[in-house]
Amino acid sequence: MASYSVNDAAVHYAERLIRARQYVLSSEWGEAQPDAAAENAYLEKHSWDDYGAWHLGLTKGATDETKARYAFVLGDFRRIHRSALIACVYRAAEWRHKKVELAAHRLLQLLDEVAGME
DSSP, X not given: OOOEEEOHHHHHHHHHHHHTTOEESSOOHHHXXXXXXXXXXXXXXXXXXXXXTTEEEEETTOOTTSGGGEEEEOBSSSSEEHXXXXXXXXXHHHTTOHHHXXXXXXXXXXXXXXXXXX
C-alpha cells in the first residue's frame, strides 16, 4: 500500500481558496472530480507545482513531476469542493493515512466555518 505525506503547499492553497470563497458546497464528487483528460488539459497550461497544489497528499517514493506523485485531489482545478474534502477524509481514514485525514478534516471545518455552516 502506498504511503503519503501531507502536501503543505496544497493545504495553504486550499486555505486561501476557501477564505476567498472559491468553493462548491454541494456537488457529486464522482461527477465533478477531474478525469485524466481534465488533468492533462490542466497540465498543458500549468506547472507541476500548480497541479500539485490541488492534491493534499504526496506519494512517498514517487517521482516528482508525475501524476503518481500526487493524491487526494481537493477540487476541479478552479474551486475546492466540499464533497472532495469529505472524500479525502473518508479515503484517508479508510486506509489509515492519519495525517492526510486530519489535514482534510481541518480544511473541511474551515470551509464549513467560512460558509456559515457551523
